[in-house]
Amino acid sequence: xxxxxxxxxxxxxxxxxxxxxxxxxxxxxxxxxxxxxxxxxxxxxxxxxxxxxxxxxxxxxxxxxxxxxxxxxxxxxxxxxxxxxxxxxxxxxxxxxxxxxxxxxxxxxxxxxxxxxxxxxxxxxxxxxxxxxxx
Numbered sequence: 535x536x537x538x539x540x541x542x543x544x545x546x547x548x549x550x551x552x553x554x555x556x557x558x559x560x561x562x563x564x565x566x567x568x569x570x571x572x573x574x575x576x577x578x579x580x581x582x583x584x585x586x587x588x589x590x591x592x593x594x595x596x597x598x599x600x601x602x603x604x605x606x607x608x609x610x611x612x613x614x615x616x617x618x619x620x621x622x623x624x625x626x627x628x629x630x631x632x633x634x635x636x637x638x639x640x641x642x643x644x645x646x647x648x649x650x651x652x653x654x655x656x657x658x659x660x661x662x663x664x665x666x667x668x669x
Contacts, residue, residue, distance in 0.1 A: 541581035549574040 552570035652666070 537585055541578060541585070544581070545574040545578040550575055
C-alpha cells in the first residue's frame with residue numbers, strides 16, 4: 535500500500551510540475567492539462583506494472599521455496615500438513631458419502647418438491663432442484 539501511495543504522489547507531482555513549468559514558459563492551460571494528464575497517467579500505469587511484476591516475483595520465489603521444502607522434507611510451515619492431508623484424503627472411500635447424500639436429499643425434499651443429489655464425491659457436491667418450493 536505504501537508503494538501505491540508513493541506512486542500516486544509522484545504522478546500528482548509530475549502533473550502539477552508540467553502545468554507549473556509549462557505556464558512559466560508561456561504555455562496555455564488548454565494544451566498543458568491534457569499533456570500533464572497523459573504523462574502522469576503513463577507514469578502511473580508504468581508504476582502499477584512495476585509493482586505487479588515485483589509482487590509476482592515475490593510470490594513465485596515463495597512458491598519455489600515451498601516446493602523445495604516439500605521435496606527436502608523440511609517442515610518449516612504447513613506444506614507437510616498439506617501433503618499429509620492430500621495422501622489421507624486420497625485413501626477415503628467415496629462410498630462413505632452416500633449416506634450423507636441420501637440424508638441431504640431427504641432434508642431438502644421436506645422443503646422443496648424434488649431435489650436430487652447429482653454427485654457427492656470428494657471435493658464436490660452438485661445439487662439439482664427439480665421443482666419449486668412447497669407452500
